[in-house]
Amino acid sequence: MKGYQADIDGRNQYTGQNYEERGRTFLALRGQVTREVEGQLPEILGTLGSTNELLSVIKTNDWNEYHLIVSGNVLTHILNGRVMSVVIDEDKPNRKFSGLLGVQVHVGPPMKIEYRNFRMKRWRREIKVNLSE
Numbered sequence: 001m002k003g004y005q006a007d008i009d010g011r012n013q014y015t016g017q018n019y020e021e022r023g024r025t026f027l028a029l030r031g032q033v034t035r036e037v038e039g040q041l042p043e044i045l046g047t048l049g050s051t052n053e054l055l056s057v058i059k060t061n062d063w064n065e066y067h068l069i070v071s072g073n074v075l076t077h078i079l080n081g082r083v084m085s086v087v088i089d090e091d092k093p094n095r096k097f098s099g100l101l102g103v104q105v106h107v108g109p110p111m112k113i114e115y116r117n118f119r120m121k122r123w124r125r126e127i128k129v130n131l132s133e
Contacts, residue, residue, distance in 0.1 A: 003099045006068055006077050010111065012058050016084030018077055021104075024094060027075075028085035030054050036091040048083050057082040063116075072097075 002022035007014040016030035027042055028034040031054050034042040048054065057080050058064060067078040073089040089095040101120070105113050 001100060001102045001104070003096055004070075004075060005104070006066055008064065008066060008079075009106075012055060012060075015058050016054060016077060016079050018075055018085045018087045024091070027087045027089070028077075030084050033086040033088075035088045036095070038091045038093055042087075045088070048085070054082065054084060057084075 003020065004027075005019040005021050007017045007019055009015055014030075017032075018027040019025060020027055024036070027036060031048045031051055032042075032044055033046040033048065035045055036042055059080065065080055069076040069078065073095055075087045075089065076083060077085045101118075103115055105111075
C-alpha cells in the first residue's frame, strides 16, 4: 500500500499526523496546517495547538475516534473531536483523489490492535446557480 496515511501509534509519537507512505513522507505533523507544492517541503500555514495540548486529547488504553474529512485536495484529520492536522495538497503530479483504504500494524513486540465501526461517506457538493437574475 502507498498513499495518504492517518497515523495513530501506541506511544503517540506520530498520532494525528498526515504521512504519505512510499511517497513524500511527512505532509503535516500533529498540530500543523500545511500546503504542499511540487518539489518543495511542506509550507506551514498555521498551527492547531501545542503538542502537549493536542497530546492530551489522545486516549491511552481506550478507544479513540479518528475522523477523516477529505474534500478535494484538503485532508483534515480529527481525533476525538479535535483537529490534529490539515493538508492542502496543491502538488498536482503527486496528489491523489482516489485509492485504497487499509490499516497497518508495524513489526514490533507482541501487541493487541483493535479496530471497529469503520464508516465511509461519499458526498457531493451541489452548487446551484440562478442565471435568471
